[in-house]
Amino acid sequence: MIVPGRHRCVLFDVDGTIAETEGHSHLPAFNRALEEAGLPWRWSRDDYRRLLKTSGGLERLLRFAQESGSDPDALRESLAGVHKAKNRHFAEILASGAVPARSGFRDLVLALAGQGIAWGVVTTTSRSNWDALWTHSLIRLGLPAPVVIVCGEDVAAKKPDPEAYEQALARLDLAPRYCCAIEDSRNGLVAARLAGLEVAIVKSEFFADERFDEAAVVVDELDQLLPLVVATTKGERASV
Ligand code: XBP
Numbered sequence: 001m002i003v004p005g006r007h008r009c010v011l012f013d014v015d016g017t018i019a020e021t022e023g024h025s026h027l028p029a030f031n032r033a034l035e036e037a038g039l040p041w042r043w044s045r046d047d048y049r050r051l052l053k054t055s056g057g058l059e060r061l062l063r064f065a066q067e068s069g070s071d072p073d074a075l076r077e078s079l080a081g082v083h084k085a086k087n088r089h090f091a092e093i094l095a096s097g098a099v100p101a102r103s104g105f106r107d108l109v110l111a112l113a114g115q116g117i118a119w120g121v122v123t124t125t126s127r128s129n130w131d132a133l134w135t136h137s138l139i140r141l142g143l144p145a146p147v148v149i150v151c152g153e154d155v156a157a158k159k160p161d162p163e164a165y166e167q168a169l170a171r172l173d174l175a176p177r178y179c180c181a182i183e184d185s186r187n188g189l190v191a192a193r194l195a196g197l198e199v200a201i202v203k204s205e206f207f208a209d210e211r212f213d214e215a216a217v218v219v220d221e222l223d224q225l226l227p228l229v230v231a232t233t234k235g236e237r238a239s240v
């Protein structure tokens with residue numbers, strides 16, 4: 001699926017793909033922000049697994065409000081405040097160094113770089129969350145910087161809409177056949193496929209049981225993509 005000689009850039013999703021941010025940081029950050037706001041809602045891991053079907057933290061809060069019998073429109077302003085506080089807590093958790101990159105991420109990006117393949121970021125999380133992950137977990141890995149970064153604020157429609165991937169391709173000025181995507185969720189898979197990209201799925205904590213039929217390959221860890229990329233440098237078949 002990763003094709004040296006053709007592919008110029010591998011586009012990485014962030015949450016769940018580069019790092020297990022959802023359970024380790026977004027979920028506790030949501031619960032801290034809800035408590036701080038004086039709301040009675042607390043989310044368990046099972047609640048959060050279900051709520052994650054909705055991309056976007058604010059959208060997730062609005063959905064929960066509706067499910068709880070509240071009027072989401074009446075709560076939009078206060079929930080926007082809760083969401084902002086959630087991202088502040090998220091940054092604090094990241095600053096404690098508690099959320100490393102997933103196993104194999106560093107080696108994979110370096111192996112790609114060794115073949116002249118750049119990497120980029122296509123996420124529908126907030127830019128501040130990407131910045132926190134980069135600053136507190138990724139920068140120390142000594143990687144080349146991503147050549148494109150698309151975040152939630154850059155798009156009108158979040159995954160599974162293809163807009164974020166289409167925007168990345170437009171900024172790179174590349175047709176889909178010159179790139180591929182690595183995702184962990186069905187929403188991300190659908191977004192990338194609708195933008196015309198081949199997709200590798202790396203299973204993550206909350207999405208491991210989703211349907212990934214349209215993926216070119218499904219692995220448990222990023223490490224499993226590495227030998228296939230390295231093999232291609234030895235002149236073997238250039239396809240993962
Ligand atoms: C990420 C999301 C985000 C995060 C929370 O989607 O859905 O909403 O869970 O971030 P993907 P925000 O991994 O598919 O890009 O609160 O900043 O939205």
Ligand code: MG
Nearest residue numbers: 013015016184
């Ligand atoms: Mg994800």
